[in-house]
Amino acid sequence: VEMGPPPRLQACAMAAAALPRRSYWGSKIVAIGKNYAKHKVEMGGTAERLEKPMFFFKPNSSVIASGEPIVRPAGCKELHHEVELGVVIKGRARNVSAADWRSVLGGWVLGLDMTARDWQLEAKKAGAPWSLSKGCDSFTPLTTVLPADAIADPAAMTLRLRVDGKERQFGSTSAMLHSVPELIAYVTSVITLEDGDVILTGTPEGVAEVAPGSVISCELADEAGTVAATLECPVVDGGSSA
Numbered sequence: 001v002e003m004g005p006p007p008r009l010q011a012c013a014m015a016a017a018a019l020p021r022r023s024y025w026g027s028k029i030v031a032i033g034k035n036y037a038k039h040k041v042e043m044g045g046t047a048e049r050l051e052k053p054m055f056f057f058k059p060n061s062s063v064i065a066s067g068e069p070i071v072r073p074a075g076c077k078e079l080h081h082e083v084e085l086g087v088v089i090k091g092r093a094r095n096v097s098a099a100d101w102r103s104v105l106g107g108w109v110l111g112l113d114m115t116a117r118d119w120q121l122e123a124k125k126a127g128a129p130w131s132l133s134k135g136c137d138s139f140t141p142l143t144t145v146l147p148a149d150a151i152a153d154p155a156a157m158t159l160r161l162r163v164d165g166k167e168r169q170f171g172s173t174s175a176m177l178h179s180v181p182e183l184i185a186y187v188t189s190v191i192t193l194e195d196g197d198v199i200l201t202g203t204p205e206g207v208a209e210v211a212p213g214s215v216i217s218c219e220l221a222d223e224a225g226t227v228a229a230t231l232e233c234p235v236v237d238g239g240s241s242a
Contacts, residue, residue: 026089026196029058029140030187031113035177035202042205049177053186056130058113058200062140066231070114071138071238072212079235081210082113082203083161083169083218085154087180088145093193098181104193107145108154110220110229111200114139117209142198143220143229150228154180157228159203160219163210171204172223212237 033054034040037047064070072079090106113134120133151157154173161169178186183199193199210216218231 026060026198027194029060029063029198029200030055030191030193031058031084031134031200032178032183032202035183036171036175036204037177038171038175038205039203039207042207053178053183055187056134058140059135062135062137064138064141064233066141066143066233068141068233069138069236070112070141070216070233071136071236073116073136073238076116076119076136076238078116078118078209079211080115080117080207081161081163081168081216082115082207083159084111084113084200084203085109085157085159085173085180085220086111086142087154087184087199087201089193089195089197089199090148091195093184093188093197096184096188098179098185101181101184102148104184104188105148106196107148108151108220108229109145109198110143110159110218110231111198112139112141112216112218112231112233113200113203114141115207140200141216141231141233143231146229151222154201156223158219158221158223160221161206162217163208163214165217168208169204169206171206173201175204176202210235 034050041047086109088107089104093104096104116133120130123130157173159171212235214235216233219227220229221227
């Protein structure tokens with residue numbers, strides 16, 4: 001008698017097959033902070049451009065696809081959304097000049113940098129890294145990769161985010177304090193980027209708390225309004241802390 005897999009394994013396989021297919025394959029996510037003046041101000045800073053881009057890392061285990069749930073982790077009291085344009089690297093990138101940035105451009109993604117804001121504020125006060133507040137499982141929803149030629153000018157796109165249909169964030173990538181070419185040049189001057197790595201380029205103003213039960217919808221479009229990518233994820237509760 002031919003035996004099939006146990007019912008529990010069958011259920012797991014069916015659930016996995018139903019999930020949206022990921023197209024992210026990189027080893028790391030480099031997230032740029034403080035790259036939009038109005039966002040800097042809303043977070044209590046000044047509007048001035050930093051001399052050098054500021055960045056931090058998010059683990060690739062935090063990546064989910066559109067349609068998958070964002071989980072507010074146990075103990076987090078304030079979960080915030082941050083919509084961002086992402087740059088996907090092709091090949092190995094080290095010491096790439098701003099003029100040569102397209103030579104390492106593999107494509108684009110629309111993404112979210114979810115943030116446990118209460119944990120981040122605690123880390124800032126303690127002078128500690130942001131890893132805990134930025135790197136939890138499900139904290140980096142990404143779309144499938146758009147081809148490199150899908151965006152002619154990364155400084156001429158718009159980012160929009162809605163929660164339950166209500167607009168929270170809207171901004172133009174022209175407001176970036178450090179441009180995509182500048183970001184690629186700076187990041188690759190200090191670390192090696194590898195095939196599939198992603199640079200999240202910062203978020204415009206309007207970041208705010210989102211609660212379990214809500215649905216976050218994001219849109220990347222050109223300035224004429226033509227939509228290049230959409231991203232939608234429900235927010236769920238990860239349970240109470242012990």
